[in-house]
Amino acid sequence: MQEREFQNMFTFYPDFEAATLKIPMSGSTSDGEEPAASSAVRKQIIGFAKFRTRAAAQEARNILTGRKVDAEKNCILKAEMAKKNLHTKRGLASNGAGVASSAGFPASSSVPNGFAIPLTRSVNSNDQNPPCNTLYVGNLPMNTAEEELRGLFTQALGYKRLCFRPKPNAGPICFVEFEDVAYATQAMRELDGHPISSSTNGGIRLSFSKNPLGVRQATPTNTTSLNMMGSLPVLGGSYPLNLAALKAASHTPPPSASSLFGSSLGSRHAPGLDHSLGLEPTSAAIH
DNA sequence: AGCACA
Numbered sequence: 001m002q003e004r005e006f007q008n009m010f011t012f013y014p015d016f017e018a019a020t021l022k023i024p025m026s027g028s029t030s031d032g033e034e035p036a037a038s039s040a041v042r043k044q045i046i047g048f049a050k051f052r053t054r055a056a057a058q059e060a061r062n063i064l065t066g067r068k069v070d071a072e073k074n075c076i077l078k079a080e081m082a083k084k085n086l087h088t089k090r091g092l093a094s095n096g097a098g099v100a101s102s103a104g105f106p107a108s109s110s111v112p113n114g115f116a117i118p119l120t121r122s123v124n125s126n127d128q129n130p131p132c133n134t135l136y137v138g139n140l141p142m143n144t145a146e147e148e149l150r151g152l153f154t155q156a157l158g159y160k161r162l163c164f165r166p167k168p169n170a171g172p173i174c175f176v177e178f179e180d181v182a183y184a185t186q187a188m189r190e191l192d193g194h195p196i197s198s199s200t201n202g203g204i205r206l207s208f209s210k211n212p213l214g215v216r217q218a219t220p221t222n223t224t225s226l227n228m229m230g231s232l233p234v235l236g237g238s239y240p241l242n243l244a245a246l247k248a249a250s251h252t253p254p255p256s257a258s259s260l261f262g263s264s265l266g267s268r269h270a271p272g273l274d275h276s277l278g279l280e281p282t283s284a285a286i287h
Numbered sequence: 288a289g290c291a292c293a
Binding site: 129136137138139140163165167170171173174175201205207209210211213214215216217 | 288289290293
């Protein structure tokens with residue numbers, strides 16, 4: 001990941017100030033010193049992001065941690081509060097290794113308001129059900145709080161409702177309904193594996209529900225008008241949609257930032273095609 | 288692993 005990409009993750013966050021990446025040296029850079037001495041050396045990129053307030057940093061951490069940053073490489077984010085504040089120069093990121101009177105905002109307290117993000121790997125394989133507008137939330141510990149789940153999913157774009165029911169002797173089961181399959185798919189991509197406070201054995205597991213919330217089990221007698229959601233025909237196994245909507249969503253702002261930060265900013269518009277027109281990114285950004 | 292409600 002490039003530093004600029006990293007910084008772009010935050011550009012839609014109101015109180016974001018600066019971010020920088022610490023990329024481990026690629027071995028042969030002049031200094032004959034090989035890091036074999038300290039076993040603590042990790043070949044892992046670490047990023048720091050600074051916010052105007054500590055609360056903002058904590059909120060961003062809560063939103064970002066567990067998020068998937070690279071689906072292909074199965075990279076998820078681990079975000080935690082940094083031990084020290086990031087030094088900044090005029091709002092731009094820098095590795096102020098020295099003293100630099102931490103300009104920008106008076107950190108009047110010594111409490112850090114940035115957080116660190118190590119990039120780590122994880123695995124994921126779910127969804128054996130045909131795509132639909134409802135996600136099944138799995139791997140919920142017994143003491144899972146409904147409110148925490150609701151707090152998580154209400155931030156996802158296209159969220160409609162959540163159905164949570166405790167089970168007598170096991171973890172609760174939970175379903176989340178979205179406006180349509182595209183939103184459900186996007187939420188699954190972004191939130192699958194997301195840890196919650198009660199998580200012990202990994203984060204939540206998301207998959208398409210066997211049957212969509214609120215839709216009665218299909219009775220095979222009436223073959224004609226039985227599409228599961230709205231007017232969308234369900235094609236066997238593949239995503240029936242609507243790449244247009246997803247594409248629009250991922251253009252402005254970038255997918256990860258858009259859905260979740262979008263709510264923080266109060267802009268929960270559906271990413272319709274009307275949005276994509278004026279905001280098409282330059283070819284340099286995408287292609 | 289883990290699928291309820293109408």
